[in-house]
Amino acid sequence: MFALCDCNNFFVSCERVFRPDLEGRPVVVLSGNDGCVVSRSNEAKALGIKMGTPLYLIKQLVEREGVVCFSSNFSLYGDLSDRVMSIIRQHTSRFEQYSIDECFFSVDHVPAKGQKAYCEQLVRDIRRGVGIPVSIGIASSKTLAKVASKYAKKYPGYHGVCEIRTDEQRVKALSAFEIGDVWGIGRRAKAKLTAAGISTALQFAERSSVFARNMLNKPGLLTWQELRGQDVIDITELPMKQSITTSRTFATAITEQPLLEEQIANFCAHCARQLRTQKSVAQQLLVYAHTSPFRTDQVQHYLSELVMLPVATSNSQELISYALAAFRRAYRQGVLYKKAGVVLLKIIPEEAVVPDLFDVKDRDRDKRLQRVLDHIDDRHGKRSVIFGSQMTSEKTVYKTEHKSPLYTTDLRDIITIHAN
DNA sequence: TCTGGGGTCCTAGGACCC
DNA sequence: TCTGGGGTCCTAGGACCC
Secondary structure (H helix, E strand, O other), X not given: OEEEEEEOOHHHHHHHXXXXXXXXXXXEEEOHHHOEEEEEOHHHHHOOXXXXXXXXXXXXXXXXXXXXXXXXXXXXXXXXXXXXXXXXXXXXEEEEEEEOOEEEEEOOOOOHHHHHHHHHHHHHHHHHHOOOOEEEEEEOOHHHHHHHHHHHHHOHHHOOEEEOOOHHHHHHHHHOOEHHHOOOOOHHHHHHHHHOOOOEHHHHXXXXXXXXXXXXXXXXXXXXXXXXXXXXXXXXXXXXXXXXXXEEEEEEEEOOHHHHHHHHHHHHHHHHHHHHHOOEEEEEEEEEEEOOOOOOOOOOOEEEEEEEEEEEEOOHHHHHHHHHHHHHHHOOOOOOEEEEEEXXXXXXXXXXXXXXXXXXXXXXXXXXXXXXXXXXXXXXXXXXXXXHHHOOOOOOOOOXXXXXXXXXXXXXXXXXXXXX
16 A cells, blocks of 8 residues: 655645744745745635736735735755655655655555554654644555545545545545546646546546547556556656756846856756766756747747767866857847756766767866865855856846745754744 | 746657668 | 568657646
8 A cells, every 4th residue: 555645735834834823824935036826825725826826917816815925945845845754754664755745655564454543643743743734645556545645635534644445435536536636637638538528537447448548648548547546657766867957037038148148057057066966977968048938029039059068077167168158159139038947968877977088178187176166065055166157247137025034954044033 | 017947758750770 | 653661769849747
């Protein structure tokens, strides 16, 4: 049997840990530049605020109802996520973290009859130890465990844990479950199934495997099997990321080349640091930038340059220089660039690098320098040392007006909180 | 005026091989 | 007039996830 643990309204719950006065009030967390709603408290959901809604569209509602807004604070969410995960990891086996707020784990080391009580204790431990409310679903497949966790979240009577153990329970749960809410069924699949007269998970599960395959291909067939109780989806985490991206939307569009280059250099350095953390190197690099797709009144432009690196590398300085050279080839004067990003691709382990016979770089020396720079950043904080290309201006291009303090990770903030 | 960021997997089609 | 069959590899784009 699988258990799925899902943190309720995770980002909002993180903010509330340090602001208990916001319990019972409508709260939302916003995306970058305070653009869209990405997490909502139950009270905010009850006001009809939808996931992904741009803030400017609900401004009046927010003011009228006193909705509390937060800019996203990922170092806080990441830290609290680590604490939740470590509690679960402590006394379970086959633990697989699926996202910042979700994990699967096996409960087979507990007798079947005691599994629900065991998970209820886990819910209480996490609430008391970290302050985050969670819901747990138990079932024989991951997709069914997700269904169960949604019931656990929806009905307080479950005390945070719901199990789908018998076939009667499965049929009952799926008959009241909307097909579009099933894990793996997105917008397109939902539209197709609706057109075929299917509106609940049970209706889909009771069609033939051929129907599922023809309608939704391989992923759809897997979901169909999972809804029937078979465990066929493997989500074991990849040992290494296969691609690493850093991208940002700017508060207002940028046209100046130097300012854009500064952003590209920073994206590059950020990607490269992650690459080194997982002890890997990239063989390809992609730089892109484009105009706002929402401004249909403006001429759209999308630039992207793919660079094949002669020798696979994770060196910030080297990656920055290739990225900037590529960007300069593609940059067009006068274009209103609203978003830009860097992607590292074809990632392989450090040991697998094939040296170039005609390489002129002293890679050993570069590596030692990079190690020293990383060490300084670790000791003294991010961006303690940066390359000149990362800071050619003092301009701010992002907007975060509602950011909470770094309660758990920044010493200055921690001191301030204790002083208050 | 104002609309996020970071991933994975699958498939179809083209290039290429014998 | 008639022009095969089978395989691999790569890539771009779509769909999905949180």
